[in-house]
Amino acid sequence: MPKISKNAPKATQPKGVKKRTRLAPELRHEQILQAALVEFSTHGYAATSISRIAARAGISKANVYVHFASKEEVFEVLVRKLLSQPKESWDHLREVQDVGAFVDQFVDAAYAALTPETVSIIRMMIADGYRLPHLREQLGEGVFGLNAERQQIIDLLVKNGKLEKSPVTEHFSLALAPFLYAAVAQMVLGPVQAEAQIEDLKTGHKKLLHALLRAPKAG
Template sequence: MSSTVAPRPPARRRRLAAEERMRQIIEAALIEFSEKGFTATRMDDIAARAGLSKGGLYAHFKSKDQIFETLLFKVLSPSFNNRKWMLDDGDTLAEVVDAFIAHTYDRVTDPDFIAALRLLITESHRAPHLVDYWRREVLDTYLKEQQTMLEHCRARGLVRHSPLTQQAELLMAPALYAAITRMIFGEEATQASLKDLRRAHAQLLMELLEPVEA
C-alpha cells in the first residue's frame, strides 16, 4: 500500500508593516543610487533590490524622485533635540554638550549617513530641485531652531556671547569634517583621530559657550 504526502503549499511572502517596508525600500535605493548614480538607477532596480515587484514599489512611491527625497529626509535629517540647550530639565551645560557630541558623532559616522552624504555631493547637480527642497525644509529649519535656542540661552545667561551663538552652523562643523574625511579615507584610516577630534570638539564648545564668571 503506497501512501502519498500532500505537497506543502508555497511559502507566502511575509507581510511587513508599512514602516518596515519603507525602511527596506530606502535602504535598497541608497545602495542602488550609490552604485549606479541617481540618473542610471531604474525603479526596477530598486524594486529588485528590495525584493518587491515593480507594482509593489509603486504602491509606496510614485517616482524615483520621491524615493530620493524621502531618502534625504530620513537619512540626512539632524535629530538632536535643540530644546536641550535651554537646560530646562536640570542638565548642566557640560551634560548637554556631551549629549550633543555623542549624538552628532554617532550620526555622522553611521555608514548610511556617509553613503547618503556622498550621494548628496555627487548627485546634487542632477536633482537640484530635490536637494534645494531638502535644504529649505530640513537643514535650514533645523539650524534656524538651533539658532533661536542659543539666542534664548544667551538672553537667560546660560551661555556666553560667542561666534557659536551668532552662527549655529559652527556647532556641527568639526563633526561634518569627520564625516567628510571618513567618506574620503574610510573608517579604518580615521578611527584613531576621531576620538581626539570628539574630545577637542567638546572642549571647544565648552570654552565658547560656558558663561564667564563675574
C-alpha cells in the same frame, strides 16, 4: 473519482525559487528604502532604476510601485529622513540649562547623527543633487532651518545669563566645523577606517567647545 491518499506528499516549492515573505506595509516600505540606499550609493542616481531597487529588495517592480510612485520619490523620502533625524536628536537641547551639559549633549547628538546611511545620502546629494534642483533646495532650507533653531537655543542661553556672549555664540554654525570634517573623513576613508579618527575628533571637539563656551563670570 479516484481517492486521494491521506499519505500523499504535499505540493512543494520548485527548487531554486525563493518563497517571498509577506511583510507589514511599514516594514516593506523600510526594506525598499534600505535597498534603494544601497543602489543609489553604489551606482548613483542616474544608473539606479526601480528594477534594481526591486531586485535588491527581493520583490517585484509592481510591489515597489505600491509604496512609491517613482525613483525620484524614493530618493526624496531618503533625503527627508536625513533632515528629520538631527532635528529629533537636538530638540531636547532646549531643556538643557548647564553649559557643560549642553556642549556634551550637543556634540554627542551631532556625531550620533553621522550614521553610514546619513553619509551615503549626503554623498548622493553632492554627486546627483543637480538632477533634482527642487530637492536640493529643500535640503538647503532644512539645513539652514536646523542652524536657525540651534542659534535660537544659544541666543536664549545668552539672554538668560547661562552663557557668555562670544563670536561662537553669535555664529554658532561655526561650532559644527569639526563635525563636517568628520563627515568628509567618513566619505573618503569609509566608516570603518575613519572610526578611530572620528572618535579622537569628537573628544577634541568637546574640549574645544568647553573652552569657547563658558558661563558668565560672577559679579
